[in-house]
Amino acid sequence: MASLPIITYPDSRLKTPSEPVEKVDEALLAFIADLEQTMRAGPGGVGIAAPQVGRAIRVAIVDVSSRKDTPNNGRVVLINPEITKWDGFAVGREGCMSVPDYTGAVIRAEKIELQCLDELGAERTYQMEGFEARAAQHEIDHLDGLLFLDRLVSRSGDLFRRKAYKKKGE
Amino acid sequence: MSGWTMLTIIGEDRPGIVAAVTKILYEKGMNLGEASMLRLGGAFTIMLMVQGAASADDVARIVQPVAEPMGLRVHADPIEGKLHDHVEPNARITIFGADRAGIVAKATGALAEAGYNISLLETDVGGSQVEPIYIMQMEGVASRGIQSLKDSLAGLAREGVEISVEPIDTMIG
Numbered sequence: 597m598a599s600l601p602i603i604t605y606p607d608s609r610l611k612t613p614s615e616p617v618e619k620v621d622e623a624l625l626a627f628i629a630d631l632e633q634t635m636r637a638g639p640g641g642v643g644i645a646a647p648q649v650g651r652a653i654r655v656a657i658v659d660v661s662s663r664k665d666t667p668n669n670g671r672v673v674l675i676n677p678e679i680t681k682w683d684g685f686a687v688g689r690e691g692c693m694s695v696p697d698y699t700g701a702v703i704r705a706e707k708i709e710l711q712c713l714d715e716l717g718a719e720r721t722y723q724m725e726g727f728e729a730r731a732a733q734h735e736i737d738h739l740d741g742l743l744f745l746d747r748l749v750s751r752s753g754d755l756f757r758r759k760a761y762k763k764k765g766e
Numbered sequence: 767m768s769g770w771t772m773l774t775i776i777g778e779d780r781p782g783i784v785a786a787v788t789k790i791l792y793e794k795g796m797n798l799g800e801a802s803m804l805r806l807g808g809a810f811t812i813m814l815m816v817q818g819a820a821s822a823d824d825v826a827r828i829v830q831p832v833a834e835p836m837g838l839r840v841h842a843d844p845i846e847g848k849l850h851d852h853v854e855p856n857a858r859i860t861i862f863g864a865d866r867a868g869i870v871a872k873a874t875g876a877l878a879e880a881g882y883n884i885s886l887l888e889t890d891v892g893g894s895q896v897e898p899i900y901i902m903q904m905e906g907v908a909s910r911g912i913q914s915l916k917d918s919l920a921g922l923a924r925e926g927v928e929i930s931v932e933p934i935d936t937m938i939g
């Protein structure tokens with residue numbers, strides 16, 4: 597296992613869509629182990645996608661289980677993930693290991709359902725919400741050649757106010 | 767490598783201010799850093815980090831020829847650049863209520879005592895002329911946690927001001 601170098605924007609590989617994985621094999625599992633080690637060594641440690649280490653394949657890892665009071669599915673390996681359902685939206689702040697020293701407000705679905713393959717090559721469905729759903733959407737964006745910079749919204753825009761308004765009406 | 771200047775420009779709002787100021791800086795070979803440019807009341811305000819001149823006074827002299835015809839006032843101070851050194855805010859506070867004297871001073875005084883370091887503060891006056899309301903949004907670092915901020919604002923909340931203190935959970939992935 598080895599920690600891999602993270603590539604950073606404006607490296608064009610971060611803006612390039614990745615190809616689906618065709619076979620879950622030993623080589624892929626070894627890569628996933630390296631990818632996970634790289635994620636855990638990073639500043640956030642909650643998510644990483646293969647393009648961030650320069651591999652254009654549809655593989656990502658999400659693990660928000662170390663955060664307190666955060667609903668989660670534990671350590672989740674996403675191979676060829678597809679989001680199949682979206683529900684609600686929330687503004688939250690994001691940063692990226694591939695975009696050092698900048699964070700910004702991004703709108704994401706509050707809840708998602710996603711389908712993917714796991715490390716045995718079996719089909720899996722996950723329900724995610726909140727911080728974990730945000731992490732998964734951020735990583736799946738990487739597989740589509742998108743960064744959180746592509747989705748920035750004004751930090752003091754209408755959406756914060758709308759959110760506060762919604763909360764009062766609960 | 768020359769130092770950084772904080773260039774402050776203020777004037778009556780009109781189209782083309784930003785374009786004119788940044789064009790002359792570009793033509794004179796200046797490098798731009800972080801900036802805040804916004805309309806406050808009827809004025810347009812620019813705070814802009816500029817690098818490349820021998821002194822802050824030189825930066826002011828460079829923009830003077832475009833500032834003067836547009837009725838803009840220019841001020842320049844030497845500052846430390848400190849780019850690539852962002853402080854990550856972890857608490858957002860929104861306060862609003864009927865406009866009255868002292869809200870900002872009371873709120874920020876209490877927050878400072880509770881260990882809150884403000885990195886961004888924006889206020890607006892909304893509502894009608896007869897019944898203005900005051901809206902204040904802040905981002906900053908709560909060095910002693912969210913609860914201490916809530917506690918510090920409890921007195922203000924009892925005066926009928928709406929207060930929300932929320933953590934900013936930055937997702938880095």
Ligand SMILES: [Zn+2]
Nearest residue numbers: 692693694939
């Ligand atoms: Zn990222």
